[in-house]
Amino acid sequence: MANLKSADVVESSSAYVGRFAPSPTGPLHLGSLVAAVASYLDARAHGGRWLLRIEDVDQTRNQLGAQNDIVETLARFGFEWDGELLVQSDRHHRYRFILDDLIERGYVYPCSCSRREVAIYGRQGLDGLIYPGICRLGVRKTNVPHSWRLRVDGGLIVFADLIQGVFAQDVQQTVGDYVLLRADGCWAYQLAVVVDDAECGVTHVVRGSDLLDSTARQIGLQRVLNYPTVTYAHLPVLANLQGEKLSKQTKAEPLFAGAESEQLFFALEFLGHEPPAELRGAPLALLWQWALGSWDLTRIPQKRSVSVTFEHKNEYKILL
Template structure:
């Protein structure tokens, strides 16, 4: 496996999935992660989370990068594409397999749904294949073993979150039966190998963070600091996204979108700032960035267990 680099004082990242154009919700996440990094004189990376070829749109990644540039966001280093990193994920999975921490599973989603209860993020796997030999000549997923030790994080916005993975989630999938590696494994390997020290992302991913910490411990990786931003929702309270037909950003007129994102994140740009242009807006926002003013709209305890 690739040696894990010594991290800088602050290295953050923005990791969109190129399934469609950026919208107001993804802009808020990008702006929050960018300002948190730049206000600390840190680095800001961009990563394309394009693991699933059935969901990825070939031109979306290029368009996303173009929009970030038009909005005045400059990233450090090369853009990493998860679709090109199968060897790194395979090596991590092999390491876990050698330590007896993963096992093959031939259960279908329907079987799991019929034989399990609902946890913090969907059905809890009942452990059907955990201690049984399965026919690996059939298509099979690979699951990681969990236990009931408390996994705790202190989130920069949501505070202390605790989960018992076996009870709240169950043994979760690292490689699907179709051979596609899952987000949980890929994000842990990528954050470690890129030396990411701080993760700023949407609160929809808060409930999955204990799973990532579990994998970090198993693989011997450091755990970054986490900050989960509030989600932008539509009039129905639904997260903005492709499924909810969120309107795309207009890169030809970025200033109103950027000012709106700053307001959403609890910052208070002066009334005349919108007339000053992008450079001045970013200078003001970086100099006056106050993460303590970001609204705390964390998931209900049914999705993430608060202390």
């Protein structure tokens, strides 16, 4: 975080288009629901559009049938998205076009470094080792598959997060030149998400705070590509008593079918809203109606994570 003047903060577009973009690595869980509810309500409360995107570029992590399960689960909860479902694996040609343009303009370079080499020469950064620029002056090994890295300039990128406050990061010092296309042919999240948001007209992204540290990279790439800067709001993530984010990796339970109202009620409570007790277990339409009329982004806790305990099936306790 940084205490900076408002003049230093990135300005963003005012038209509202939001989105929810889960990865098909398994069924949705409570953490997914919280993010979906917040992004959906914020879009609808502003009279905006809400898009649904499946982020499946990392084929090594995708689970068979998960995409259909995600779509069916969202429909079961009463979410209504605008336009067609967008699937990243259908858009490889767009990412290739953008990367080729960056190559031609000299913004990216090939890298033959293995993880072992980066581990030897790199130092610890935000979410891994900081790439030390070994291949900046030319790829060292031409007979091995190579990735493509964005050449990152130094200096702070500053933005005003609508929940977490003003945030500043020097990407060169904390991450280094980062990958846009992996050596195994998989497109990196940073490239795909920036291109998709821009080409779909997304103006506001409401998502978990686990992605806060990658936002400066995305803003930097938006600038390189002459895209508008997105407005961001990063929610506290659900965590267990050990402080671990609730996720598929930490064996988060999938959302229970038949208990949608109770789970939506919990999501609203987690987001700092207080549905009336009489709405617990009420028809989904009534709960959504209350939520839309009561939605206020400023009521969301200004935290990176909030711990939750699970007493029994569909019984949760928020530990603020």
